[in-house]
Amino acid sequence: MKDFTVAICTCNGAKRLPEILEKLRSQVGTEGMRWEILIVDSNSNDDTQKVIQEYQANKSITVPIRYLFEPKQGVAFARRLAVREAKSDLVGFLEDGNYATPTWVIAAYAFGRTHPQAGAYGSQIRSIFDSQLPKNFQRIACHLVTIERQPVLEVETCQQEGIAEAGMVVRRQAWLASVSEQPVSWGSGQETLASKGEEIDVQACLWNAGWQIWYNPEMVIDHHMSTWRLDKSYWVSYFQKIGLNRHRIRMMGYRKWQQPLMVLPYVVNDLRKVLIHLIKYRKTLSTDLVATCEMILFLNSFYSPFHSLKQKVLCQLRLLQRGQSPTPVVHPVYKSSLAPNLVMPSRLID
Numbered sequence: 001m002k003d004f005t006v007a008i009c010t011c012n013g014a015k016r017l018p019e020i021l022e023k024l025r026s027q028v029g030t031e032g033m034r035w036e037i038l039i040v041d042s043n044s045n046d047d048t049q050k051v052i053q054e055y056q057a058n059k060s061i062t063v064p065i066r067y068l069f070e071p072k073q074g075v076a077f078a079r080r081l082a083v084r085e086a087k088s089d090l091v092g093f094l095e096d097g098n099y100a101t102p103t104w105v106i107a108a109y110a111f112g113r114t115h116p117q118a119g120a121y122g123s124q125i126r127s128i129f130d131s132q133l134p135k136n137f138q139r140i141a142c143h144l145v146t147i148e149r150q151p152v153l154e155v156e157t158c159q160q161e162g163i164a165e166a167g168m169v170v171r172r173q174a175w176l177a178s179v180s181e182q183p184v185s186w187g188s189g190q191e192t193l194a195s196k197g198e199e200i201d202v203q204a205c206l207w208n209a210g211w212q213i214w215y216n217p218e219m220v221i222d223h224h225m226s227t228w229r230l231d232k233s234y235w236v237s238y239f240q241k242i243g244l245n246r247h248r249i250r251m252m253g254y255r256k257w258q259q260p261l262m263v264l265p266y267v268v269n270d271l272r273k274v275l276i277h278l279i280k281y282r283k284t285l286s287t288d289l290v291a292t293c294e295m296i297l298f299l300n301s302f303y304s305p306f307h308s309l310k311q312k313v314l315c316q317l318r319l320l321q322r323g324q325s326p327t328p329v330v331h332p333v334y335k336s337s338l339a340p341n342l343v344m345p346s347r348l349i350d
Contacts, residue, residue: 004092010095013096039068040069090170100221143297246300
């Protein structure tokens with residue numbers, strides 16, 4: 001057994017993995033630790049495996065590096081495989097573009113030891129951009145994986161931002177006992193590494209089972225935002241995915257009988273946002289990237305209940321075509337004693 005596992009979930013990351021691994025080689029304070037690096041290849045078709053083999057053959061690297069291949073593409077499946085195969089009870093997740101600062105591993109390990117009831121805890125995320133940001137970028141900055149709060153805190157209410165998937169550490173025994181093997185995420189969360197909200201499902205399952213969720217600013221991750229991430233086509237896709245997942249995440253906080261009652265208020269509010277935004281920015285939508293992203297977010301949030309229903313129907317039809325009995329999908333709901341104070345990022349549920 002190990003003291004800590006760094007799980008890197010990657011898809012076509014041959015060019016990015018070397019820098020991620022070099023950052024891990026430079027960790028300090030880990031001399032007395034037994035830790036490992038576990039790389040889960042999410043169905044890559046580039047030289048990812050070759051790059052990993054070169055590092056495994058490097059005798060100067062003292063930290064064991066293991067490689068696993070996950071044929072089902074999607075970060076949800078990659079994470080589940082990593083947790084199953086990890087040789088430690090504490091598993092810290094990194095992804096393409098996430099670079100651990102020199103003390104991240106020891107800080108993550110130490111926090112897990114001093115907080116035995118923590119089922120998951122998150123890192124401080126610093127975004128680093130290669131190019132100049134668009135005008136009024138701060139209006140949409142809250143939707144990025146950027147969390148730079150300072151105090152250590154236990155995440156308790158929807159007024160607080162929850163922990164991000166980048167740099168998230170989970171307790172293996174808590175995950176295996178609480179989190180479903182089949183991801184409950186609909187849509188993009190099952191089809192691509194760029195899921196939006198799957199980490200909220202995990203936190204919900206852990207919280208419902210009685211585990212605590214924490215944020216630890218001593219664990220610092222640099223999130224590299226390449227120039228292509230500021231391209232309009234990328235932002236259109238990014239905000240579309242956030243919007244389409246909003247209904248699913250919103251409904252986590254309600255009992256099953258409450259969910260139909262809450263759909264109409266959210267739909268009306270989302271439509272109100274669309275109309276107000278259209279009136280306010282109608283002359284600049286074609287040229288203002290920030291205003292365009294906001295409109296895409298509002299439109300897809302409005303459509304998200306219908307998207308969620310569509311995904312469920314298609315899933316049931318696929319099961320019928322395979323000769324399997326359709327089964328109801330139960331989304332994790334927080335402990336009733338705490339509802340409606342939910343542990344989920346406010347940037348995702350507004």
